[in-house]
Amino acid sequence: MRHGMSGQDRLIGRIARIVGDGGLLADADAMAPYLVDWRGAFRGRARAVVRPADTDAVAGVVALCREAGVALVPQGGNTGLVGGATPHESGGEIVVSLERMNRVRRLDAADFTMTVEAGCILADVQAAAAAVGRFFPLSLGAEGTCRIGGNIATNAGGNATLRFGNARELVLGLEVVLPDGRVWNGLSGLRKNNTGYDLKQLHIGGEGTLGIITAATLRLFPRRRQVETALVAFDSLDKAVALFSAARERLDEFLSAFELIPRIGLDMALEHVPQTQDPLAAAHPWYALVEVSSGQTAIGLADLLEGWLGEALEDGTVADGVVARSQRMAAGLWHIREACVEAQRLAGPSVKHDVSVPVSRVAAFIAEAGAAVARQAPEARVVAFGHVGDGNIHFNVCSGPGQDRARFLEAAPALTALIYDIVARHCGSFSAEHGIGRLRREPLATYLPPVARDQMAAIKAALDPGSLMNPGTIFHGAGDGRAGSGRATTGEP
Ligand SMILES: Cc1cc2nc3c(=O)[nH]c(=O)nc-3n(C[C@H](O)[C@H](O)[C@H](O)COP(=O)(O)OP(=O)(O)OC[C@H]3O[C@@H](n4cnc5c(N)ncnc54)[C@H](O)[C@@H]3O)c2cc1C
Structure with missing residues (x-):
């Protein structure tokens, strides 16, 4: 007996024609990695995983899904920690992975800007900038896997926020496919552009609830010509915070990272993560990883850092410390910081x-x-x-x-x-x-003042009236966790 083609088959068929070979995954094994988050805390199901290769294809998919009333879940590197990139268990959504959109469209060294597609891996963006003597400062533990569209959609912070700001401060322009399928080309590289509402800010940190980011124009900086790294130990947390204050004053714009590590975090890293070494002879309750860096060479940062830390040792703020003598040693100190995260996952x-x-x-x-x-x-x-x-x-x-x-x-x-x-x-x-995703919707309801909540709901309703763009992320939506899907499997691990 021959069955007629269902509405779902027809939709998937039309999408397949738009995204072409390799652009559509519909069998369970191929889809599996896209249906679970990095920590294994969220699992879902989907009608299909779609991997468009260009902006027109994204727009075509969004328009078709809008017509069919099918919801979409944008996904980058799938390293988010709040469940925003995982579809619900209802299986009614389509995951849109940006991973095939990974081209650098323009590198303007003279303007200190670059325009990249949303699926570029963060480490590749950094490398492309470095290849023309420029520096893209966004940096986080997941940089070898996360993608720039995901970084922007979550307004990622990371290790260099202190000096360069989070993703919001590093984005000059965006290209976005809106929930109605239209493409908004806002890829301006201008620093000054006060032409009404700054629309890109809605999408930065919007967690894919207002559209799909397809490309971004990013701010670049002079290449780092000096980077000096130290790990210092304290006998109290008060002293660590006091040293940070002093560092801001004395090291000013050269201070590019100040990361806190507790002894228990180091102990866990030593126990669970290979190649982690205790950097100092004795144990101390608190440590800080301090980095100074600059694109200039007129002021020697090694002397500046050592002189300043020497004074802090003398006045008792710092109990002990080590300054990296090589890039390898600096990498070892950063490894301790990153191993702290990995160790907790393993512990x-x-x-x-x-x-x-x-x-x-x-x-x-x-x-x-x-x-x-x-x-x-x-x-x-x-x-x-x-x-x-x-x-x-x-x-x-x-x-x-x-x-x-x-x-x-x-x-x-x-x-x-x-x-x-x-x-x-x-x-x-x-x-x-890390954002709200699905994990932090309850605290949002508790702590966000009603006037702020109302504005957010009004923006969502205006841009995505059918609630088809990542429903259940930031806002509760039809078919979301409250309807029994997409739950955290181990609380908040
Ligand atoms: C080891 C580790 C360390 C981390 N360290 C940090 C850190 O220091 N600082 C920090 O801020 N985060 C950190 N994170 C969290 C995570 O890496 C960031 O949130 C990252 O920005 C997510 O990027 P992604 O490409 O993996 O996005 P995904 O996980 O794929 O998606 C995240 C959210 O963005 C949406 N989205 C993705 N792509 C798009 C797009 N193109 N258009 C619209 N919406 C989109 C998704 O729907 C989802 O809501 C860390 C994660 C890990 C695993």
């Missing part, structure tokens, strides 16, 4: 909080939140680390050795609520750089 379940507070309150926040966790979950281990120079602390609560996994995860939501309340009391944000 068992943890509850992650990507929070920020004013820098002057970092020590008080960590002390207060740490004490609250110790009271409520005495077996758990707090690993508070990260971009302290931006007031951005990854306040992670890890299960204790041998602690019952199920019980730990059961207690997680209450711990999170406790921590977010403390963040709010310290005038902070419950989501510093």
Whole structure:
């Protein structure tokens, strides 16, 4: 018996004609990697995974899906940590992966700009800029996998935010396919362009809820001619924060990273991640990775850093420290910082909080939140680390050795609520750089003032009235987690 072609088959057939060979994945094995997030915390299903090769193809797919009322989930490198790039379990959505759109369209060394397609891997963007003697400063642990469209859609921060800002400050223009299928070409490389609303800002950090970013014009900087790195140890967190303040004053624009590492994070890295070495002879409760860099050579940064750290050692702010003598040694120090993240993944379940507070309150926040966790979950281990120079602390609560996994995860939501309340009391944000996705919609509802929520809802309704663009991300939507799909499988690991 011959069956007629279903509406779904027809849609997929029409999409296949637009995206061509290799542009459509519909069998389970090929789709599998696109249906689970980096941590394995979110899993979903999809009608198909579509991999358009150019902007017209993206626009064609969006227009067809709009006509058919089918929702889309944009995906870059799939390294996001809040579930925004994973489709729901309902299986009704189509994932649009930008990975085939990976060309550098223009490199304007004289203008210090480059225009790249959304699917370029971040490390490749950095390399393309370096090849013409320019520097693209966005840098994060996932840079070998994440894609620039994803970085922009999440307004990624990372290790150089302190000096160069987050993605928002590095984007000059965007090309976006809107939910109605039209292409907005906003690829301007101008620094000054006050022509009404700055529309690109809606899409930066928009997490794919207002359109699909297909290309971006990025800001470049002079190539780094000097980079000096040190790891310093403190006997108290107050001293680490005090050193940061002093560093801002003394090192000014040369200071490009100031990352906090707690001893427990280093211990976990030593235990779980190969090639991690204890950098100092004795153990200390806190460390900071300090980097100074510059495109000029008139002021010697090695002398500047060593002189300044020498004074800090003498006055007792710093207990010990090491300055990298080679690029290899500097890479080893950065490895410790990155291994801190990987070690927590390997050490068992943890509850992650990507929070920020004013820098002057970092020590008080960590002390207060740490004490609250110790009271409520005495077996758990707090690993508070990260971009302290931006007031951005990854306040992670890890299960204790041998602690019952199920019980730990059961207690997680209450711990999170406790921590977010403390963040709010310290005038902070419950989501510093990872975004809202599906994981943080509840705190958004709790902490975002109604007037801000109303504006966001009005923008969403105006640009995406059918709620077909990444539904369930940032906003609750039809077929989302509340309808029983796309849940976190291990709490907030
Ligand atoms: C080891 C590790 C370290 C990390 N360190 C940091 C860090 O220091 N700082 C930081 O900010 N983040 C960090 N992250 C989180 C993550 O890497 C960033 O959020 C990154 O910007 C996501 O990019 P992606 O291409 O993987 O996006 P994806 O995970 O694919 O997508 C993320 C979100 O953006 C949307 N999206 C993706 N592409 C597009 C597009 N072209 N148009 C519209 N929407 C789109 C998706 O729908 C989703 O909502 C880290 C992650 C890992 C695994």
